[in-house]
Amino acid sequence: MAEEEIVILEADDGISELESQDEERQDETIEASDNQDKKKRKILLIIIAIITLLLLLLVATFLIFNQSQTKKVANIDTHKIAQKLIKKENSSQFSPSRIESMIQKANILYETGEKHKALKIYEKISNFNEALSFYNMGVVKMKEKNYKEAIQAFKKAIQNREQKCISAINAAISALHLGDQKLFTYYLDLASAYLPEDANAPIYSYEMSLINYYRNFYYEALSTLKHPNSKFYHYEQKYLTSKIFAYFHHDKDAIDALLSSNSPHNNLPLGLLYARNGEYKIAQRYLKKAQQHTNDPIRVQMARALVENKLGELKTAADLMNDSLKLNKNKTLSTYAIHVTLRESLFDVNLAQKDFEKQLFANQESTYALIFYFAPYKIFNASQGIEYTRKGSMNIYLDKLSSAQTYLKASSTLSRINLSISKGIKEALSNHIFKANQTFKSLIKSYPEHAILHYDLALTYAQIGNYTLAYRHFSTSYHLDNTNYLAGIFAIYCSNLIKKNATKLTDDVKSSIALDHTLKDVNRYMSLISLSQNNKFAMSRWLEESKKTDPLNLIFDIIIAHKVSNANLFRQNVQALQALLPKDLMSNIIFFHMKNSHKPIKEYAKAFQIRFKNNHLNLNSFYYGPSIAREQFTKLLQISGLLFYERDALKAKIPLETYDRQALIYTLAYLDIFTHNFEESYVLYNKLIDDYNQKDSKTIFLAAVAAIGAGHTANAIALLELSKLIDPENFESRYALGLLYQEVNNFAGASIQYIKIGDSGFTSKYFSFKIKNN
Numbered sequence: 001m002a003e004e005e006i007v008i009l010e011a012d013d014g015i016s017e018l019e020s021q022d023e024e025r026q027d028e029t030i031e032a033s034d035n036q037d038k039k040k041r042k043i044l045l046i047i048i049a050i051i052t053l054l055l056l057l058l059v060a061t062f063l064i065f066n067q068s069q070t071k072k073v074a075n076i077d078t079h080k081i082a083q084k085l086i087k088k089e090n091s092s093q094f095s096p097s098r099i100e101s102m103i104q105k106a107n108i109l110y111e112t113g114e115k116h117k118a119l120k121i122y123e124k125i126s127n128f129n130e131a132l133s134f135y136n137m138g139v140v141k142m143k144e145k146n147y148k149e150a151i152q153a154f155k156k157a158i159q160n161r162e163q164k165c166i167s168a169i170n171a172a173i174s175a176l177h178l179g180d181q182k183l184f185t186y187y188l189d190l191a192s193a194y195l196p197e198d199a200n201a202p203i204y205s206y207e208m209s210l211i212n213y214y215r216n217f218y219y220e221a222l223s224t225l226k227h228p229n230s231k232f233y234h235y236e237q238k239y240l241t242s243k244i245f246a247y248f249h250h251d252k253d254a255i256d257a258l259l260s261s262n263s264p265h266n267n268l269p270l271g272l273l274y275a276r277n278g279e280y281k282i283a284q285r286y287l288k289k290a291q292q293h294t295n296d297p298i299r300v301q302m303a304r305a306l307v308e309n310k311l312g313e314l315k316t317a318a319d320l321m322n323d324s325l326k327l328n329k330n331k332t333l334s335t336y337a338i339h340v341t342l343r344e345s346l347f348d349v350n351l352a353q354k355d356f357e358k359q360l361f362a363n364q365e366s367t368y369a370l371i372f373y374f375a376p377y378k379i380f381n382a383s384q385g386i387e388y389t390r391k392g393s394m395n396i397y398l399d400k401l402s403s404a405q406t407y408l409k410a411s412s413t414l415s416r417i418n419l420s421i422s423k424g425i426k427e428a429l430s431n432h433i434f435k436a437n438q439t440f441k442s443l444i445k446s447y448p449e450h451a452i453l454h455y456d457l458a459l460t461y462a463q464i465g466n467y468t469l470a471y472r473h474f475s476t477s478y479h480l481d482n483t484n485y486l487a488g489i490f491a492i493y494c495s496n497l498i499k500k501n502a503t504k505l506t507d508d509v510k511s512s513i514a515l516d517h518t519l520k521d522v523n524r525y526m527s528l529i530s531l532s533q534n535n536k537f538a539m540s541r542w543l544e545e546s547k548k549t550d551p552l553n554l555i556f557d558i559i560i561a562h563k564v565s566n567a568n569l570f571r572q573n574v575q576a577l578q579a580l581l582p583k584d585l586m587s588n589i590i591f592f593h594m595k596n597s598h599k600p601i602k603e604y605a606k607a608f609q610i611r612f613k614n615n616h617l618n619l620n621s622f623y624y625g626p627s628i629a630r631e632q633f634t635k636l637l638q639i640s641g642l643l644f645y646e647r648d649a650l651k652a653k654i655p656l657e658t659y660d661r662q663a664l665i666y667t668l669a670y671l672d673i674f675t676h677n678f679e680e681s682y683v684l685y686n687k688l689i690d691d692y693n694q695k696d697s698k699t700i701f702l703a704a705v706a707a708i709g710a711g712h713t714a715n716a717i718a719l720l721e722l723s724k725l726i727d728p729e730n731f732e733s734r735y736a737l738g739l740l741y742q743e744v745n746n747f748a749g750a751s752i753q754y755i756k757i758g759d760s761g762f763t764s765k766y767f768s769f770k771i772k773n774n
Contacts (some may be wrong), residue, residue: 431625678709697727
C-alpha cells in the first residue's frame with residue numbers, strides 16, 4: 001500500500017460547519033427581533049442619541065457616525081448575545097472563513113454597550129488570526145516538503161495557543177520526514193499533552209488516532225477510528241484505518257475501508273492493495289483511474305508498470321517506465337524499486353499439489369509437452385532402400401553400369417542414414433534424449449534434406465524444451481515433405497510457445513490435410529490443429545470417434561476430456577494409457593493423480609510413497625529423458641517429501657554411470673534448485689556448459705536460475721545474456737534479464753527485453769519480484 005503520512009492539511013471544515021449552523025440560528029433570532037420591534041427601534045435610537053449628546057459630545061459624534069454605517073438593532077439582550085459568543089468562541093476554534101462574521105458580531109456588542117466583552121473577542125480574533133496564519137504556513141511548507149520551516153511555523157502557532165494539538169501532530173510528522181527521532185518524539189508527546197484540551201472538539205477522536213498511530217499503537221488507533229466522535233475527516237479516518245489493516249496484511253478489511261469512502265484519491269491505494277492480493281486485473285483498473293487524478297504521475301505510472309508486468313503486458317510496462325523517465329528530470333526512478341526473486345510457487349508444497357492437474361492439462365506448454373512426450377519417432381523408408389538395390393542390380397544385368405552405380409550408391413547412402421537414424425531412435429526410446437539429440441544433430445549436417453531426420457531431431461528438441469530449434473526443424477521437415485502432417489502441426493505448437501505468428505503455416509497445413517482424400521472428414525490431424533486454436537467443439541467430435549489405441553491418440557483424448565470436463569472419458573482414457581504403458585513414468589504419474597487428486601495433501605503424499613517407491617517403474621525418463629517427466633516427477637517428490645531422498649540416491653548413482661553421466665548431472669542440478677542447494681546447482685550447470693559443451697539456451701538459463709538463488713547476480717546477468725543470444729525467442733531468459741536490469745535501475749536495458757516479449761501475456765515459471773521498502 002502507498003506509504004503516505006496522514007496529515008491535517010487545513011483548518012477543520014467540520015468546525016466551520018458547526019459555527020455556521022450556530023450563526024445561522026443566531027441571525028434568525030436577530031431578524032425576528034427586528035420584525036417585532038421595528039417601531040420601537042426608532043424611539044430607542046432617539047433616546048440614546050439625546051442622552052449621548054448630553055453626556056459626551058465625542059461619544060455622541062461617534063454614535064451618529066456609526067448609526068449611518070451599521071444596521072440598527074433594538075431590544076436585543078446584549079448580555080445574552082455576548083455570553084453566547086464568548087462561550088462558543090471558548091469551546092471551539094475559528095476557521096478562517098468565519099473571521100469576518102466574528103468581527104461584525106464584535107462590532108454589534110461594542111455598539112450596544114458591551115465594550116469590555118467586545119474587546120475580548122477582538123483580542124481573541126486577533127490572536128487566532130495570527131495563529132491561523134502560522135498554522136496554514138506550516139501546512140504549505142509541508143506540501144512543499146520544506147519540513148524545517150514547517151516545524152518553525154507550527155511552533156509559532158502553538159506559542160499563540162491556538163491549533164495546539166493539530167500543530168504539534170503536524171510538527172511531529174515533519175520531524176519524522178527529517179529523520180529527527182528526538183524532535184518527532186518531543187512534538188508527539190506535546191500533542192498528547194494538548195489533546196485533553198480538545199476533548200469536546202469534533203476531531204478529538206481523530207487526533208487521538210493519529211497520536212496512537214505514530215506511536216505504533218495500531219490497535220488503539222483502530223479502536224478510535226472505528227468509533228469516531230464525529231463524521232468530520234471521514235476520508236482521512238477511513239484511509240488511516242485502511243493503512244493500519246494493510247500493515248497487518250488484512251487486505252480485504254483495508255480494501256473495504258477505502259471502498260466505504262468514495263474518493264478519487266483512493267484509486268492508487270486500492271490499486272496497490274488489489275495488486276498485493278494478486279488481483280491484477282482489478283488493480284490495473286484502479287491504477288488507470290488513478291492516472292486521471294494524481295499529483296504524482298510517476299508514482300502511479302510505476303505502480304501500474306509493475307501490475308502490467310505481472311499481467312504479462314510487458315510492452316505496456318516498458319512504455320510506462322519510459323514515460324516516467326521522461327517526466328523525471330534526474331533520469332532515475334527510485335519509486336517502487338524491485339528485488340528479483342525466484343517464484344515462491346516453485347517451493348510451495350501445498351500449491352504444487354493444488355495446481356498439479358491445472359498445470360499439467362490447462363497450461364499450454366505442459367499440454368504440448370505431453371503430446372511431444374507420447375508422439376512417435378519416424379522410422380526410415382526401408383522399402384525405398386531395397387528398391388534402390390533392386391534397380392541397381394537390374395541395371396547391372398542390363399549392362400547399364402552408370403545407372404547401376406547411381407542406384408547402388410543411393411542405396412548405400414540410405415542404408416547408412418537409416419542405420420544412424422535407427423541408433424538415434426533407439427536412444428530416444430530408451431529415454432536418453434540428450435544422446436539421441438546429439439546423434440540426430442550430427443547426421444543433419446551431412447544430410448540436410450532428409451525430412452524424417454529433421455522431424456526426429458525436432459522431436460528431441462521439443463522434449464528437451466528448446467522450442468525455437470524444434471520449430472525450425474519441424475517446419476523444415478514439413479516443407480521437405482508436406483505429407484508429414486505431424487511435423488507441420490508440431491511446428492504450429494512450437495510457434496505458439498515462442499509467440500511466433502503461425503497463421504500462414506496453419507493455413508498451409510490445413511490445406512494439405514484437406515487435399516488428402518485418404519483421410520476422413522474428422523481425423524486426428526485436423527483435431528490436433530484445433531487444439532492450438534482451443535476449438536473445443538472440433539476436439540469433442542474427435543473424442544467421439546473410434547480410433548486406433550496408441551499413446552498419441554490416448555493422451556490427446558485425455559487432454560480433450562479434461563478440457564470439456566468429461567470425467568468418465570478422462571478416467572477411461574487415463575486407465576487405458578496406463579494399461580498400454582504400465583512401466584512408463586508419465587502414464588503412471590497421470591494415473592496416480594487421477595486416483596488421488598481429491599485426497600488431502602498428507603494422504604496424497606503417503607499414496608505416492610507407496611506407489612512409486614517400490615513399484616519397479618522405469619525411471620529413465622526422469623534421469624535421462626524429456627523435461628516434462630523430470631519436472632512433473634520432481635513436483636511429486638516435493639509434495640511427498642521424498643525430494644532429498646531421491647537427491648541422495650541420484651548423487652550415489654552418478655559415479656557409477658558410464659553411458660550418460662551428462663544427463664544425470666543435469667537432473668541432479670535441477671533437483672538442487674528445489675532443495676535450495678543453489679550453490680551446488682550453479683556449479684553443476686557450469687560443469688555441463690564447460691566440460692560437456694552443453695550450451696543450449698535452456699541449460700544456460702537454468703544455470704542463471706541457480707545463480708540467482710545463490711546470490712550471484714552479476715553471473716546470472718552474464719548467463720542470461722548468453723542464453724538470449726543463443727535463442728532470442730527464449731522469453732524466460734529475456735524476462736529474467738529485464739527484471740535484473742530494472743533492479744539495478746537500468747530501465748533502458750529492461751525496456752528492450754520487455755518490448756521484445758511484448759504484450760503477450762507471458763508469465764515466468766521461475767522468476768518474480770518483490771518491492772523494496774523505500
